Amino acid sequence: MTDLLLKAFTKEVWDIIIPAIWETVYMTIVSTTITTFFGLLFGIVLLITDKHGLHPIPLFNKVFGSIINAVLSLPSMVVIILALPIAKLIVGITYGPKACIISLTVVCIPIFSRLVENSILEVSKGKIEAAKAMGASNIDIIFKVMLPEALPTLIRNFVVLTITLISITAIAGSFGAGGLGDIAVRYGYHRFRSDILIAAVLVLLVSVNLLQLFGALLARKILKKRHLI
Amino acid sequence: MLPPSFIELKDVYKKFYIYNKEFEVLKGINLEIQKGDIFGIVGFSGAGKSTLIRCINRLEIISSGTIRIGKYEINKLSKKELSLYRQKIGIIFQHFNLLDSRTVFGNVAFPLEVAKKSKKEIQERVSEILELVDIADKKDFYPGQLSGGQKQRAGIARALANNPDILLSDEATSALDPVSQLSVLDLLKDINKKLGLTIILITHSLDVIRHACNNMAVLENGIIVEKGSVKEIFVNPKSDTAKVFIKINTDLSISKYVEGDVI
Ligand SMILES: Nc1ncnc2c1ncn2[C@@H]1O[C@H](COP(=O)(O)OP(=O)(O)OP(=O)(O)O)[C@@H](O)[C@H]1O
Numbered sequence: 001m002t003d004l005l006l007k008a009f010t011k012e013v014w015d016i017i018i019p020a021i022w023e024t025v026y027m028t029i030v031s032t033t034i035t036t037f038f039g040l041l042f043g044i045v046l047l048i049t050d051k052h053g054l055h056p057i058p059l060f061n062k063v064f065g066s067i068i069n070a071v072l073s074l075p076s077m078v079v080i081i082l083a084l085p086i087a088k089l090i091v092g093i094t095y096g097p098k099a100c101i102i103s104l105t106v107v108c109i110p111i112f113s114r115l116v117e118n119s120i121l122e123v124s125k126g127k128i129e130a131a132k133a134m135g136a137s138n139i140d141i142i143f144k145v146m147l148p149e150a151l152p153t154l155i156r157n158f159v160v161l162t163i164t165l166i167s168i169t170a171i172a173g174s175f176g177a178g179g180l181g182d183i184a185v186r187y188g189y190h191r192f193r194s195d196i197l198i199a200a201v202l203v204l205l206v207s208v209n210l211l212q213l214f215g216a217l218l219a220r221k222i223l224k225k226r227h228l229i
Numbered sequence: 230m231l232p233p234s235f236i237e238l239k240d241v242y243k244k245f246y247i248y249n250k251e252f253e254v255l256k257g258i259n260l261e262i263q264k265g266d267i268f269g270i271v272g273f274s275g276a277g278k279s280t281l282i283r284c285i286n287r288l289e290i291i292s293s294g295t296i297r298i299g300k301y302e303i304n305k306l307s308k309k310e311l312s313l314y315r316q317k318i319g320i321i322f323q324h325f326n327l328l329d330s331r332t333v334f335g336n337v338a339f340p341l342e343v344a345k346k347s348k349k350e351i352q353e354r355v356s357e358i359l360e361l362v363d364i365a366d367k368k369d370f371y372p373g374q375l376s377g378g379q380k381q382r383a384g385i386a387r388a389l390a391n392n393p394d395i396l397l398s399d400e401a402t403s404a405l406d407p408v409s410q411l412s413v414l415d416l417l418k419d420i421n422k423k424l425g426l427t428i429i430l431i432t433h434s435l436d437v438i439r440h441a442c443n444n445m446a447v448l449e450n451g452i453i454v455e456k457g458s459v460k461e462i463f464v465n466p467k468s469d470t471a472k473v474f475i476k477i478n479t480d481l482s483i484s485k486y487v488e489g490d491v492i
């Protein structure tokens with residue numbers, strides 16, 4: 001066992017791992033950026049078009065909410081497969097990191113949309129009403145009340161999103177996307193290279209924990225600054 | 230923007246529907262409030278006082294009747310007009326409703342930002358108003374760092390920041406100690422005198438009414454059972470609510486409390 005652990009730190013292993021780390025970092029950063037944008041947008045749209053929202057459009061809200069739920073209810077694997085035609089449409093191919101990013105975002109946008117919606121739902125009705133009573137427009141309310149008030153929760157959920165994305169890249173790895181997940185499956189599982197599997201898992205473990213820690217610290221810092229904890 | 234404020238409610242009904250069951254909360258309110266009035270509204274819990282002032286700035290939409298401010302009928306205002314209208318009506322909430330993400334300064338600046346004032350104007354106006362409500366030293370504090378009374382002052386500063394024509398106050402002074410309560414009431418009276426601000430005060434305390442208001446109305450189960458000058462009503466209360474309020478009030482204030490025989 002210690003043997004195996006030691007082998008996981010040899011140069012040969014890390015020559016394989018390090019490029020994979022960069023692939024994972026690249027895919028995570030790009031897909032997180034895209035998902036964050038659309039997740040915020042869709043989350044806010046879901047929230048304000050609700051029957052009791054700032055700008056109720058109940059029918060649209062029902063339909064949109066159902067679509068989000070439908071994607072959420074499917075296993076990630078199925079969504080990735082279903083998203084391949086979309087990837088083909090946008091980047092022209094159905095394999096490799098770019099196509100993978102599209103699939104990843106399709107899986108994660110619905111998740112993040114709901115997380116955003118729930119974060120903002122926690123902002124008290126009274127604050128939103130106070131803004132309304134001062135003549136604030138819906139745009140004012142979204143950008144000056146909802147988002148800043150929900151910021152600490154949003155940051156925590158953003159970390160959840162990033163971690164989810166990292167873990168799903170592993171699944172997407174099976175479609176030739178590359179990255180740590182791909183390495184773990186390809187070498188570790190198919191070729192019984194436990195050393196490489198261990199190294200990949202270690203890197204994933206450490207980075208996910210660091211992210212979690214960083215997110216929690218940042219959220220805490222904001223809450224501290226506002227004297228809410 | 231707003232013409233001289235003269236608030237007029239005519240046959241105002243407000244119904245809520247909960248699971249298709251109808252609850253009538255305001256049942257034909259008729260009320261006239263003159264410009265420059267400090268108008269008190271009293272009534273028991275659940276009488277509909279908060280609902281009434283929420284209808285005035287259209288946080289609730291009335292089921293029937295009309296509410297006029299000056300020549301504007303508020304339920305006919307377009308979205309744009311409504312926003313401008315609301316900018317000129319300050320409201321102080323019982324539960325403060327300050328933004329935790331902003332300092333006292335930022336909270337008081339909010340209505341000015343909404344009204345698209347320049348940075349410089351905002352800076353000046355906020356400093357001035359914080360001075361006025363006596364929390365200038367708390368300018369950079371977050372609401373989480375303030376006491377209840379300080380939060381209420383910040384709420385009052387926010388309500389007054391954009392020089393409103395009307396101030397709505399839903400038990401704004403109930404979170405304050407008696408001394409602060411008096412000083413805030415005096416402040417409101419002062420602004421009323423200097424700027425002709427029309428104030429509607431909801432309160433459970435007759436002391437507040439006696440100290441600050443010239444006219445008042447008594448609300449009972451969604452109906453105005455009595456209205457008139459404060460003096461008249463205190464000397465000669467007609468409605469049960471007013472009688473009970475005044476009796477409890479005087480009983481408490483002369484401590485007529487015999488052991489084992491609670492009023
Ligand atoms: N959004 C709502 N939906 C249904 N019923 C409501 C709603 N808001 C208020 N009510 C009802 O209207 C009645 C009057 O409420 P309101 O808050 O106006 O009373 P109030 O006179 O301000 O009481 P208090 O002195 O306790 O603040 C209550 O019975 C309440 O349950």
Ligand SMILES: [Mg+2]
Nearest residue numbers: 278279280399
């Ligand atoms: Mg109330």
